[in-house]
Amino acid sequence: MRALLSILWKDLLLEIRTKETVTPVLVFALLVVVIFDFALEPRRDLIVTVAPGVLWASITFAGVLGLSRTFTLEQERGGLQGLMLAPIGREVIYLGKFLSSFIFMLAVEAAILPVFSAIFNLPFFLPQVWVQAILATLGYAAVGTVFAAMSLNTRARDIMLPVLFFPIVVPVLMAAVEGTSAALRGESWSGALRWIQLTAAFDIIFTVLGAMTFGLVLKE
Amino acid sequence: MLSYLIVLGGALMVANLFLSLVWSPPDVNLTEGVRIFYFHAPVAWVSFLAFFIVFVASILYLTRKEQRWDLLANASAEIGVLFATLMLISGSLFARIAWNVWWTWDPRLTTALILWFIYVGYLMLRAYAPQGAQGARYAAVLGIIGFVDVPIVYFSVRLRTLHPRPIGTGGAEADTFNLASPEMVITLVLSVLTFTLLFAALLWLRYRMKEVEEATERIRRDYA
Numbered sequence: 481m482r483a484l485l486s487i488l489w490k491d492l493l494l495e496i497r498t499k500e501t502v503t504p505v506l507v508f509a510l511l512v513v514v515i516f517d518f519a520l521e522p523r524r525d526l527i528v529t530v531a532p533g534v535l536w537a538s539i540t541f542a543g544v545l546g547l548s549r550t551f552t553l554e555q556e557r558g559g560l561q562g563l564m565l566a567p568i569g570r571e572v573i574y575l576g577k578f579l580s581s582f583i584f585m586l587a588v589e590a591a592i593l594p595v596f597s598a599i600f601n602l603p604f605f606l607p608q609v610w611v612q613a614i615l616a617t618l619g620y621a622a623v624g625t626v627f628a629a630m631s632l633n634t635r636a637r638d639i640m641l642p643v644l645f646f647p648i649v650v651p652v653l654m655a656a657v658e659g660t661s662a663a664l665r666g667e668s669w670s671g672a673l674r675w676i677q678l679t680a681a682f683d684i685i686f687t688v689l690g691a692m693t694f695g696l697v698l699k700e
Numbered sequence: 701m702l703s704y705l706i707v708l709g710g711a712l713m714v715a716n717l718f719l720s721l722v723w724s725p726p727d728v729n730l731t732e733g734v735r736i737f738y739f740h741a742p743v744a745w746v747s748f749l750a751f752f753i754v755f756v757a758s759i760l761y762l763t764r765k766e767q768r769w770d771l772l773a774n775a776s777a778e779i780g781v782l783f784a785t786l787m788l789i790s791g792s793l794f795a796r797i798a799w800n801v802w803w804t805w806d807p808r809l810t811t812a813l814i815l816w817f818i819y820v821g822y823l824m825l826r827a828y829a830p831q832g833a834q835g836a837r838y839a840a841v842l843g844i845i846g847f848v849d850v851p852i853v854y855f856s857v858r859l860r861t862l863h864p865r866p867i868g869t870g871g872a873e874a875d876t877f878n879l880a881s882p883e884m885v886i887t888l889v890l891s892v893l894t895f896t897l898l899f900a901a902l903l904w905l906r907y908r909m910k911e912v913e914e915a916t917e918r919i920r921r922d923y924a
Binding site for chain 2: 637644651654674678681689699
């Protein structure tokens with residue numbers, strides 16, 4: 481547990497000092513939102529219907545970018561070597577990286593949501609949306625951490641990570657979009673509940689699978 | 701053994717073509733179009749079987765560390781992607797006749813497409829990952845994660861299609877046709893059997909080819 485916290489603390493401290501992950505990812509996510517806004521400009525009337533999709537597409541694209549950073553930073557500075565030499569289980573490293581990715585992505589989402597609400601003039605500050613966002617981000621981080629470690633030693637890694645990541649997280653994306661739509665339509669919790677359950681099930685399955693397989697991916 | 705399999709499979713394939721294209725009667729609604737089904741269903745079955753084998757072989761490779769499981773997973777994934785591609789193409793033709801559209805986002809179709817993407821990604825990972833044991837482990841991990849994901853994808857799309865469907869694109873339930881006559885059932889059973897044999901023969905060949913590739917690679921390393 482202490483090892484887990486120190487990995488998390490190390491990543492957070494590094495991020496607070498350098499801001500090398502959250503800042504570029506946030507700018508990228510905002511750009512995607514703006515590009516969608518330009519692309520949809522001719523059909524203003526459709527915005528309410530497509531806004532949840534736009535939001536989650538932006539978060540997904542930005543997320544994959546952020547995930548690819550989690551391990552390249554480690555590799556560039558030899559940090560991964562140190563982590564692997566440390567007398568801790570590989571699943572602890574996994575959970576540490578998983579949590580730090582989760583926090584970075586959540587920070588980006590927290591910054592995007594108000595901007596998004598303003599640009600599209602929609603009330604995104606709903607508790608259902610937040611619960612959905614937290615669960616979906618957990619799922620992204622659970623799958624993404626394994627694939628990011630995998631693509632580290634793979635040729636064409638910039639393409640390989642999204643190619644592996646997107647098909648697997650389709651259920652999470654779908655649930656997030658549907659849950660957000662239900663909330664925007666003013667439905668109560670019951671409308672979003674089945675999507676929340678689905679995402680929670682996904683999170684549990686893939687966090688366990690991730691912790692089990694991560695050591696095999698990392699092994700030299 | 702393999703040559704028997706190929707001869708038997710070849711003979712069955714000829715019989716299967718006759719049964720599915722000539723002998724079996726046309727459907728009441730789909731008329732002659734129903735014949736696509738005798739190709740589509742077995743091809744879909746084989747691709748799922750192939751990916752299931754990838755899943756099992758991946759687990760065995762990670763637990764036992766024997767290279768043959770890695771070769772088997774690799775061979776099965778290649779053939780699985782081939783059959784999944786045929787499944788999507790033949791399914792699209794069948795959908796055009798049955799539902800009057802080339803494509804609809806029904807749970808089964810969507811799952812099939814995502815399945816295809818996952819295993820195309822698997823083959824790409826095979827090509828780009830580091831050679832040797834590390835790349836094999838990467839592939840095995842994806843072989844497990846990918847297979848576990850498929851039912852979740854199916855379930856999530858089904859949850860979504862509780863919404864009303866657009867007219868004309870129909871759901872699977874609405875347009876299910878019945879294999880009305882015993883001839884149709886016999887034809888379907890035979891074609892599933894035939895394509896399973898074809899898959900077994902292809903898998904065997906591809907597996908042996910991989911073994912030979914590995915052996916030549918070892919020899920080359922020894923002499924280098």
